[in-house]
Amino acid sequence: MKLTSKLFIVGLLATCIACKDGYIDDIQPAPAGVDKTPPEVTINFPKEEPLTWVPDEVMSINIDFNVVDDIEIQDIIVTLDGEGIGSYSDFKDYRKTAVKLPYDNITNGTHTLTVTANDISGKTTSSTVEFVKPENYVPLYEGEIFYMPFDDQYLELVSVSEATAVGDPGFAGESASGANAYAGATDSYLTFPTTDLTNDEFSASLWYKVDADPDRAGILVMGPPDEANPDSQNNRTAGFRLFREAAGTNQRIKLNVGNGNGENWFDGGTAADINPGNGEWVHIAISIAATECAVYINGEPVSQGTFPGISWEGCDIMSIGSGAPRFSGWGHLSDNSYIDELRIFNKALSQTEVQTILDNEQP
Template sequence: MKLTSKLLIAGLMASSIACKDGYIDDITPVPQGTDETPPEVSINFPEPGPLTWVPEEVMAINIDFEVTDDIEIQDIIVTLDGNEIGSFADFKDYRNTAIKLPYENLTNGDHRLTVTANDLSGKTTTNTVDFEKPENYIPQYEGEIFYMPFDDAYLDLVSVMEATIVGEPSFAGESAGGANAYKGAADSYLTFPTTDLTNAEFSASFWYKVNAAPDRAGILVIGPPDQANPDAQNNRTAGFRLFREAAGSNQRIKLNVGNGTGENWFDGGASADLNPSSGEWAHIAISISGTTCAVYINGNPVSQGDYPGISWEGCDILSIGSGAPRFTGWGHLSDNSFIDELRIFDKALSQAEIQGIMDDEQP
């Protein structure tokens, strides 16, 4: 016998032994006529309840569902509010299929999605999801009165009001949450009237990716006019000023609050520093009650203390991304940093509430 033949026989014998020893799994045929269970239908999207609010009256969604069967799926029918919007009968894997079905004409209001799957033995499974396209944004947190996601728009979803745009801010092309984030530019910022924002208690929460240029800037400011210095305003007797300044190679976050007759400072020193070279998003929050103020970075208090209470006298403008026009006397002008998921509350947030927001929005 030739050597090659001997090697071939030896190889076949080894393969046979390996199969018996369990190195290769046996193929178990599916017995015919033993379809015991109906199909399983799982709807991944939409989920029950309201969708994320969008300002458009009509929106597009991708319906996402999966169907499995122990023998073979025959067909799948998808209806929305009783009207058929999709049917499927050809599957690459006849026991398991995952389908994304685009639907472009979802209107405001309540909707019912139904997915019905049939198998070859005549068994049927139907799964239904009731969901809503909200006509208006639904605040996600207690006391939330203002929300800007910066998803390619400078829009407060609570009031459905567009910001006044000064200069040429833009969008970052990235985000901490959602589709985009605010990107500052020289001599550029956003403003809103403070109607309904200046309450006895006040909190703000947002994500921030710091840019060290310029070396100081305003971030979020509500302040009164400075009649004595109209070209370099710096009246700090009312409202608040959240800003940053260089601290060596870092940028330090600081808060100043006006109490009606004077001012109170909340400067956390090195614990309030951000490293611009890290390229990371940081979460910043301020919480102002009638008796205490606190600044949080990434859920941790970096400065806090008692004070006499905030005054809102003359505070009619909210500035985002700059100290201008009400806090420019020390050079805290436009911020080139990124800002995302800005929320304002008519209550003082606790550390646990801030942590909860962070967990929900974690980039």
Template sequence: MLNKWISLLAIVVFCLSACTDGYIDDIEFVEPGADSESPEITLNYPTDGTQIRVTEDVTSIEIDLEVVDDIEIEWVAVELDGQEIARFEDFKDYRRFLGSFEYDNLTNGEHQLDVIARDLSGKETSTSVVFEKIEPYQPIYEGEVFYLPFDGDYTELVQIQNANVSGSPGFTDGISGRAYSGSPDAYLTYEGGNLHSEEFSAVFWYKLDGTPDRAGLLVMGPPDEANPTAMNNRTSGFRLFRENAGGMQRFKLNVGNGSGENWFDGGAAADIDPSSDTWNHIAFTISSDQCTVYINGEVVSQGSFPGIDWSGCDILSVASGAPRFAGWGHLSTSSQLDELRIFNRAISQSEIQSIMMEEKN
């Protein structure tokens, strides 16, 4: 029994010592009227200029904020477009409030979010940001399943996919708005499994920079376990690329059929002069029995084909052959690319020409 009391006394002595040694903060007495600072507000999300892209017309948004006061917070209110959507009056830490809540009725258009905080002495602070929920993109062509306009970001607009960005690509003036501007070792990748279809087409604008003298443009290929650092498995998917041909740049398409590969090389008809410094329209179509490559709306290569195989093709590479078509050095360049569209059908030559005319105008 004596040992029990000795142990209890030791605990009490330790606690008293901890309090005097600074382990527990002293309670500070605050004179009335000593509250001299207004609350400080930090709005973590959304921030000024935030753009929200989703496939729905009405969506939710997670609002994240922080309020700090030197003495005590009385209340915090959040307003969206002038209407109060949240109010907080109960705080575990009366000097610091970390708030995060979901608002589930955000509509298309520009919005203003205001946060107002008041302390016990009646001083108020407010902050506001303007952000936008972008109206969902509606495909304008039959079978359009992927659209990448490059208008200041790398977001694909049909399925709302954000790119995995490698290197340091940028933006420049494009055929319509802004365009992708490449740099060494820069490229984009997207989810590719949702693009598989028996027929497939892609169209885009391309301003050629011929250095280095070979590069990948669009690639959906399988992994290459035998060459993990220089992949070049061509038994499935496709590889659209360019390479030197007597000083010109020749555009070629390779497509895997499951048991082998098929080449579509138009020779000189598929050449572009790297010194031209002009936008050229590139397109290709894959049907169940034929592949065709177009430059500026004209056929430059065409041939029979047994049908594409998509085994292992889970990523789409844009502006480089990496990582799935790197074995022959078809990587990145400083070329520019704009208005990339992918279709789940083989579109016709007249449709390609119509798209060209609409985008140029």
């Protein structure tokens, strides 16, 4: 036992000598230095632009800002419209801090947010942002005339109108961008009147997470009634039909457009295939100009070509999540897939514009 104790002491002394001789670096305290500059304050959110419109008169936001100082932050004060809503004086890192401050009483109108930081030498910096909670939705893109974000409701924000639910559609519990996407169900879909939507040029943009069961379905349809076949609607001389069909284990996106005297097909073949097994959100856009059409998947054109121009004769209903009631003759009925961020435009979108929307809404 005594021998063991002596060996331990010898080993401990050897370790201490090794440390003293430089095998382990000594900790050298760094001098604080001279406080030369005032704090830097950066407000990340909100920005000086309208907040995303919500139908409620009061909304919640997460105020997000950073403060950096060359020596030490003493305290931070946050005010909204002149009233204090947050203060901070205890920091894990006394030279920089990132703060997210929840605030649940943003009312309609203009608001002024100010973040003021003081350092230990008495230098002060204030950063101010003026932002707006709009009473009505403000379209984000040129020509945008319809926007349905599917945030737990079937509300179209430009007209502030509810879509009509047929059957029992629901919500996905996830989204491509936003709160909660549309979830299709058997014999279920949404309809919306086409008032102000049937223009010489037309585009639509949406996010789509495909469910391959059933093996074919309508996605977005604006078509006329088929008076000749009332029990099997399939009049394709006007409007358009965006739908999917099985292509082996994939699902192929297709577009059919009626020109008044007939129809034009825009089928991209394998380039327009989506693999349901990937379980991924895919961005789909269609662009209908006066003389040509294009279908885009994830920003890339998969089908495009010329045509005589679209006819809207008899197209008074838009279906979302099904071909019914105007495109049921080939079994393109309700879609169990998820749909999110549906936008409609009164212009033909270019590939650059499609890519911009995709980038802004990227899941």
